[in-house]
Amino acid sequence: MKSIPTLSRLVIASVALLLTNCARNPVTGKREISLMSTEQEIAIGKESHPSIVATMGLYEDTKLQAFMNQKGKAMAAISHRPELPYQFFIVDSPVVNAFAVPGGYVYFTRGILAHFNNEAEFAGVLGHEIGHITARHSARQQTSQILTTGGAILGAILIDKSGGLLESAIQGAQLLQLKYSRAHESESDEIGVGYSSKIGYDANQMAEFFATIKRIQDNSGQSVPNMMSTHPDPGNRFTKVHELAKDYQAKNPGNYQVNREAYLRMIDGLLFGEDPKQGFVENNAFYHPELKFQFPVPAGWQHQNAPSQFQMGPKDGKSSVIMMLAKGNSLDEAAQTMVKELNLKVLENSKRTVNGNQALALISQQLPQQQQGQPQQQQTAANTLQISTYLIQYNNLIYAIHGLSSAADFERSFPTFRTVSEGFRSLTDPDKLNRKxxxxxxxxxxxxxxxxxxxxxxxxxxxxxxxxxxxxxxxxxxxxxxxxxxxxxxx
Incomplete structure (x- = not known):
């Protein structure tokens, strides 16, 4: 860690610089400190988009994409920042979600599109996401994080020269950030009511969709205390958005549309849940029909599949397995690239055959990276990442199966890592290969x-x-x- 005097000077200088860099928020009209220009927001969106596509993939549906573009452009035109180059995408994920990236990039999963029951619900969520962009929430979050964390650090320095309060102060600042995020979500709800209403939709339906979100959350058992949630409770949002919609419509009488049947016709035939061709888990195994391989999934392990990798692990979080494509044209080249990119110290290295496929098996530890100006952290078994890697050559590709745990837990976890890796084999079952x-x-x-x-x-x-x-x-x-x-x- 940097010395306290140096850190305090940096914080004081940063705060002084921030106070000179103010801009007027396009939604609230208030002047506020900002570290991100419009050009930087657009650049962030352009830079983020390829990673999002690589991680989630795009879902091709001409009708839905045309509808999204039409409504998105109509809403952008009446928004507080119509000059931004808005773009709208459907990502190939079954998760019920929508999100926005600075600069005008808006994404809806096919999972959330399946759960809308009318155009008005879609429009309300669209307005909410565009609201995040027009209210510059990413820029405000970045600025507030620096200000609150910097203020907390500076406060700790002034109170306790030894820095003994530093950790608790930063934790307090991070908890405060949850409040900022909830405030931004609530602000976007209000903006969403206004935007969706302005293009002719009944914002009460936006409130009804929060009832759907609440039900999904309750069924999954993933609800968290409202105080510790980065989003307001969907039950509370249901009530609040109904109030906002009622107030808006009282002040602006009109014929607000729902368009249920038109929307339902558009989503007829929409893919639902996991797409088996991208891989699926069944009977404690992961099957990939398109790439024609399979490997075991330990009983009780949670898992997440994405176009770029498959992850799984036990609920205690003490270990995990990640399966992905390796970089390289040979096993040796893939091993060398992996060791370099992950900064690994190889402890064991042996050639294997895994169900007829040539393979390399490695056990390694990740070396700590020296932070400039900070003392070297003492490496212990508890804080050292140890990795079991099987690089397997199959059908002209090289797959990497990484088992990760702390060095302290590695001996206990390794038998499971080995069972998963050595269980990799070709998929020939017609039922799995032809799964619809x-x-x-x-x-x-x-x-x-x-x-x-x-x-x-x-x-x-x-x-x-x-x-x-x-x-x-x-x-x-x-x-x-x-x-x-x-x-x-x-x-």
Whole structure:
């Protein structure tokens, strides 16, 4: 760590510089300290986009993309920053999410598009995301992080010359950042109500979508205390956005649209859930039909699949396995590149054959990187990352399977790492190779009755009633009239 006097001078100088760099926020109209120009925001968006695409992939759907572009451009035109080069994308992820990057880049997952039940819900979330951009939340977050962390460090220096309060002060500053983020989310909700209303949609539907988010969150068991969440509680947002919509419409009477059936027709046939061709987990194994390989997944491990890598690990978080393509045209070249890029010290290195495939097996430790001006951290078994790597040559590609844990836990974790890596083999099962994805299809209710009764009449399994209920924003006992358009899930 840098000496306290040097750090304090840097903080004081930084704060003095910040105070001279103010700009007027286009949404609030207030003058505020800003470290990011419009040109820098646009540059960040351009730089981030390729990484987002590489990580998540793009979902090709001509109808939905044209709809998103049309509504996005209409909303951008009435926004507080119409001059930005807005771009809109559908990313190939089943996760229910939407996000924005500075400079005008807006992304919707196919997962969130599947869960909207009308155009107005889409427009409300679109307005929310554009609101993050127009209100310059990324720039404000960056500035506030430097100011609050810098202020906390400076305060700790002034209070305790030994720096003993530094760690707790920084933790306090980080907790304060959660509040800033919640404030930005709430501000974007309000902006979203205004923007979606201005292009003709009923913002009450935006509030209804927060009820869907709340239900997804409750079903997943992932809810966190509101105080520690970077997003306001969706239940609270449901109430607040309804209030904002009611107030807006009272002040601006008009014919606000919902457009349920038009939206449902657009998403008929939309891919739902994991796309098996990109890999899927079943019966404690990961299968990749397109690349024709498989390997075991330990029972009880959580996992996440992305176009660039597959990650999994136990719930205790003490170890993990990452599978990805390695860089290099040979096993030796891939090993050399990996050691250099990851700054590794190789402890063991041996040639293997894994189910008929040539392989290299390595055990290594990551060397600590020396930070300029900071003392070398003492390396211990607890803070040293130890890695088991199998580089496997298969079908003209080289795959890397990395097992990671602390050096202290490595002996306990290694047998699992070895079982996963040596379980890599070709995929030949026709059932796995030809697996078709689930899709969202729109059907008319063949009879009147409860949602559960109607789903049963549409040959939907009882085990998926709650999942279908979330998808349609209906409860099992909700009344459904004959002819109502509903979403089902089928191959």
């Amino acid at each position: 994805p689930d899709r969202v299809y729109v059907r008319q209710a063949p009879r009147a009755g409860t949602f559960q009764e109607v789903m049963s009449a549409l040959n939907m399994p009882t085990a998926r009633i709650e999942e279908l209920g979330v998808l349609n924003s209906l409860k099992a006992d909700s009344r459904v009239e004959k002819g109502t358009m509903l979403k089902i899930i089928s191959k």
